[in-house]
Amino acid sequence: MSTAPPNPQGPAGDVATQQFVEQWRNAAYNCYSSGHKFCREVCPVTQVTRNESWTPTAFHANVVAMEQGELSVEDVAADFVNCTGCGACELRCPNTLFTGDFYRFRTRTVDLVKAARALAVDRGIHQPGWRRWNSLTDERRHEPVLGETPIDQAHVADWADDLDLPIGGETVLFVDCEAAFYRTSVPRAVAQILALAGFDFGLMREQWCCGGPAAEMGYLEQAKRFARHNLEDWRAVGARRIIVLDPHDYITFTEDYPTYFGEEYDDIEIVLAVELFAELIRDGRLTPSVPVERTVTYHDPCRLNKRKGIWKQPREILGAIPGLDFRDVDRVTQWSYCSGGGGGLPVEKPELTAAISGRRMERAAELEVDTLVSACPWSERPLSAAGEDRGIDVVDIHELLAASLGIQVDGRSGR
């Protein structure tokens, strides 16, 4: 690859911008030059806005324009809001699909968007909604999700009040902010399934937000500070294994934390509840037997399907639940599906999130289902809102599995 320096007429003075451009220029030219734009029709934001500035190729082209000195991060910071971090564009990129392995190159739009947002914050450019959100998160240690439970440390484990869960131990269950404060039926289902399968696990002494949302919105210092707190809390209670139920946490713990902590983090094992439960069903340690009479389709959460390649296990779980009429849509078709709930989009552009969820729900309605099953709490609120208009219920896969295991879940399901 070329090591030629950026255009001398390019970004002047600002070292952070120059470093950003230098880091991303080859990736930007690879995208810009190929001219394929195959990412466009799978991009959830592009699908609903048709705005060419809000496409994965535009995000890469911005780097070229910055190198040329034509645009600055001030010019494009607001455009970089328009990404849910779903990763569809990376999968659909011909450079990744066919030659990436050979050249050890991968199109990394999600990382590019995160880096651009961090550069903006570094340069003092803030999006009002994101600034407020992160400031409140910093203050309360949890994201300011809307709901009936007050958002503060005293209430982070209210969802488990009657479940008699210990603190600490070798295995800890981490519950994301949305599930801990809003859709409490999800952690209740997960905790009770774990108990049924005979798992010993506890909660953290003091769980803070994972820091992933702050990192996605560009507030890196805060993200790292929250991560450090959580790691220290795990260490203090002797935790070696962290069970997560939220795909966003799973990304944060398996992608962000290793870059923050390096070798120090090597002995921490991150376990995704959906994968664990599929394995337990396979091994006969969980046997769903209560029929669930619903006609369902499954929404592949972007961070599982598109970013982690996890699509099989949720289908194994659904396949094991008696009574379901399961109308599946393959994982590749679902590359272009999204709830719009990720990447901070609902904080800055709730109307886009609603449009994206509405479009996803249209696809579900075409299958004539009564229920859309998801495995991501952050998708479930916007999808539920979209489902209300069509009489389609949104149920979390853990809730559904718990019901089929005869567990009385309780808690708030957002319905």
Place this chain on the structure above:
Amino acid sequence: MSTTAPRGLTDEVLSELRDVVGEEHLLVDKPARMHRARVPAPFPVHRWARHVPDAVVLPACTDEVAAVIGVANRFGVPVVPRCGGTGLTDGAVPLRHGILLDVKRLQYIGDIDTENRTCVVGAGVNMLKLNEVLGRYGLFYPDDPASYPCSLVGGRIGTSGWSLIGSRYGHTRDLVLSFLHVLPTGEVVRIGEGGGQRISKSSSGYQMKQLFMGHQGTLGVATEATLKLYPKPAAEFSPFWAFEDYDSAYQTVRALAQADVATFAGAVLFDEQKVAYLRRDDEAYIPQPAEVRALVCSALYGNEDEVTVGARRLMRVARSLGARYLGDEISQGDWAARHDRYATPLHGRTKAGQAVPMSWHCEDAAVNWSRLPAVRDSWHRIVGDLRARSDVFDDWGMFAYTSARTGVDYLTEIDVGIWEQELDDERWEMWVQAKREIARVAVAHGGSISACHGSCREGEVDVVPEELGGAYEVMRAIKRTLDPGNILNPGKYGLDGAFEEDRT
């Protein structure tokens, strides 16, 4: 009439545009304008800033498009239509700035008529997404360019697109039955066969459909199209064969096209340089023995009964000419990946073998079978000379594709890697001169400068009057008549010249 519009738009123009499309859909910020100047490289990237429009409008319906063009006419401001922006001849690049009319929001799919097998779509609809919907009705729209996953119906009309499976189903001009078209003066008319919306052949009146396709936005804007649909094919056969030399592959591709198999959708010839290029990293071809130097693939689409017997016939024809079948796995995989596989910036190499990120550029022409070898020799010589003079250029080999089932003519293309990061004015001039030479070769061999992309990019456009002869004067007269103010996409196809004559 001035051939160069003043830069910038007055507040009055902006205010009228705002009245038409609403505040939200009038964009004047620089990133929005820069992104609507961008098409696949090289246009060229190092001169990106020269082609930025003054404002972008995102209309939602035909009436809004017509009103925007009305505003442009009243104020004498250039207006450049843009759909997917994936074309390879800069049709969507605003050479004279002005208003950029982006029609991507026209993305509705309506009126799927299963009885007559037609549907109505907005110009901003993508074919792959359309086929996802049509599939539920057992139908499909077989317009299949290399940009199938991203190009849009409106752009296919504006460029008169070419389809990979056009030997079976026809090309965009055959598949679009009619369309709503906004003329350069702002009137909306239906263009089709006679006055019919869903008629595929009429003899009533002048035959205008082809005139209003492929004009690269110089004669107006298509906003809504009525499309001819086919049953979704139940069977597909897509064999790939290997050859030891170009000539055997060349003979085979003709024999396949002339085998008179009704389900024949196309055949593609990969020349020796193309196979060498793919071998740089392609897992399908690296394991092939060194004596594999050329490839041919073909595709049959249709019902099971006909495809099965057609496949047998094609296999027999190919074998008789020395072809070696590459097996089902490579054949099916490569055909399925046909839109993704064959041009990647990562394959770029300097002469010393250094991998550098190169843009893909493709020069195409329409040529008869008998002239393909001579055109191929000349084109490789031209690109070889470029590469000898500069590491910015790389020869990525050639394809030849059947355009029709009789084998009458072929789309041939040479793919050229261009290292944009190192491109400067001097090398750009080298490239433009090479494009002129490439175009002249096609014309000298009785062909046409382009079967697919159009011919209004720098370099090739200079050769268009030579190709068209007296018909070029007709083209200028039509432009003058339909767009007296030279409002629509001015500067393209040398049509400014038509207005200069008026002034003198």
